[in-house]
Amino acid sequence: MSTTTQGGAAVGTVAVLGATGCVGRSVCDELSRTGHRVLAVARHPAPHTRPHAFVPLDVAGTAPERLAALLDRYGVTAVVNATGGWGTTVEEMRRAHIDLLERLVDGCAATSRRLRVVQLGSIHEYGPVPDGVLIDEHREPGPLTPYGLTKRTGSEHLLAQTRAGRVDGVVLRAVNVCGPHTTTASFLGAVVARLRALGPGDELSLDVADARRDFVDVRDLARAAVAAVHAPVTGLVVNIGRGEAVPMRDLVQALFDAAGVDASSARLNSAEVASKGGGWTCADIRFAAQVLGWRPTIPLGASVRAMWEAAAGTTPLEVS
Numbered sequence: 508m509s510t511t512t513q514g515g516a517a518v519g520t521v522a523v524l525g526a527t528g529c530v531g532r533s534v535c536d537e538l539s540r541t542g543h544r545v546l547a548v549a550r551h552p553a554p555h556t557r558p559h560a561f562v563p564l565d566v567a568g569t570a571p572e573r574l575a576a577l578l579d580r581y582g583v584t585a586v587v588n589a590t591g592g593w594g595t596t597v598e599e600m601r602r603a604h605i606d607l608l609e610r611l612v613d614g615c616a617a618t619s620r621r622l623r624v625v626q627l628g629s630i631h632e633y634g635p636v637p638d639g640v641l642i643d644e645h646r647e648p649g650p651l652t653p654y655g656l657t658k659r660t661g662s663e664h665l666l667a668q669t670r671a672g673r674v675d676g677v678v679l680r681a682v683n684v685c686g687p688h689t690t691t692a693s694f695l696g697a698v699v700a701r702l703r704a705l706g707p708g709d710e711l712s713l714d715v716a717d718a719r720r721d722f723v724d725v726r727d728l729a730r731a732a733v734a735a736v737h738a739p740v741t742g743l744v745v746n747i748g749r750g751e752a753v754p755m756r757d758l759v760q761a762l763f764d765a766a767g768v769d770a771s772s773a774r775l776n777s778a779e780v781a782s783k784g785g786g787w788t789c790a791d792i793r794f795a796a797q798v799l800g801w802r803p804t805i806p807l808g809a810s811v812r813a814m815w816e817a818a819a820g821t822t823p824l825e826v827s
Contacts, residue, residue: 519582521736522546524566524611525590527553529688530627533729534589535559541733546581566590566614567607574614578622585623585736586615591690592658600657608661616673624665624676625735627728630721630748632659632680635785638719643791644680644744662744669742677740681728682721682748682790685758686810687817689725695811698759699818702766711773715759718786719752724805724813734799748790749803761808765815 521538525531526547532555538545545559552561562577578586588611592603608626615622633642634649648659662678669676689696698713705711731747756775763770795801805813 519584520544520546520560522548522578522581522583522586524548524586524588524607526556526559526561527551528589528591529686529690529725530591530684530728531587531589532688533686533725534587534732537726537729537733538736543733543736546583566610567602569610569614571610571613571617574610575617578614578618583618583622584620585625586611587625587627587732587736589627589732591692594654597653597657600653604654604657604661605664608664612665612668612674612676616668621672621675623736624669624674625732626662626665626676626678627732628662628678628680628744629655629658630680630682630746630788630790631655632662636787638787640787641750641789641791642746644746644794666742666744675741677735677738677742678744679728679731679735679747680744680790681731681746682723682788684725684728685722685807685814686725686805687813689814694755695722695758695762695814698762699766699814702762702768702815703818705768711768713759713773713775715755715775716786718755719789720755720786721748721750721752721788721790722758722807722810723748723803724807724810727803727805730804731795731799731801734801738799740798743798745795745798746790746792747795747801748788748792749807750790750792752787752789753807758807758811761811762815765812 521543523531523534523545526535527549535545535547547556547559547561548564550565594600594603615624632655633646634651634655636642665676668674685695691697691700728747760770
């Protein structure tokens with residue numbers, strides 16, 4: 508059984524892996540908003556998964572036959588892999604980024620139909636680039652961190668299995684995300700947590716790298732993922748970002764403004780760049796506009812405010 512989305516495309520249920528995370532949560536919301544049925548998949552449920560069908564599952568530890576039976580039972584026609592994989596060891600990252608993709612592809616290939624698989628990858632799959640370089644989809648990878656290497660290996664496995672005809676895969680390589688419910692494992696999420704913990708008269712000391720990075724609101728990334736469910740993008744890699752490299756200190760200042768914190772009461776210390784992809788990221792997003800009809804719509808200031816409001820337990824304002 509299929510339904511018709513706002514865009515007029517017919518689709519069955521879309522499974523979202525990692526549905527309880529920041530990105531998966533937004534993907535579920537966007538799918539519902541555009542008329543899709545959602546199968547939320549994660550190891551444990553969360554309050555925001557209640558509107559959807561939910562299955563508790565560790566995909567990386569699930570036999571492909573069991574996964575195939577599950578996808579067939581719910582009439583799944585597309586899968587969005589929004590699992591996070593913020594592992595700290597190579598073994599954890601391999602399990603999250605490679606083993607999971609292998610199980611997912613084998614499970615999808617064993618279903619009764621050829622499924623669209625949207626892999627939410629990372630701009631760090633290209634490795635670090637010199638300052639000022641726009642990262643396009645043809646860039647060959649440079650030296651990769653374990654994070655970038657395992658993410659890229661998983662993405663390349665999906666693309667190879669797509670070329671073999673087993674699945675219908677596409678990889679979206681996203682920049683850093685901000686916006687509502689951003690994980691505290693990220694730099695901005697950690698800053699939000701520290702700001703919320705400040706007491707009267709407390710001084711905040713932050714180590715901020717002299718870096719410029721591309722950030723996209725998680726809701727804009729979710730729109731790109733939903734567009735990729737239907738777009739004719741089989742076997743492609745598409746970069747998703749704002750196409751703008753922003754100084755990290757400017758983002759921290761925007762958080763201070765959202766929180767109502769006087770920046771003069773904080774000490775910002777210069778720090779060495781310690782990230783998964785170097786001190787500069789800026790995605791070339793022209794291909795995304797061409798093949799997905801997608802562009803970012805949420806300004807960074809509004810995104811940072813929504814991050815603060817969500818952490819405070821208030822509902823982020825809708826931005827159109």
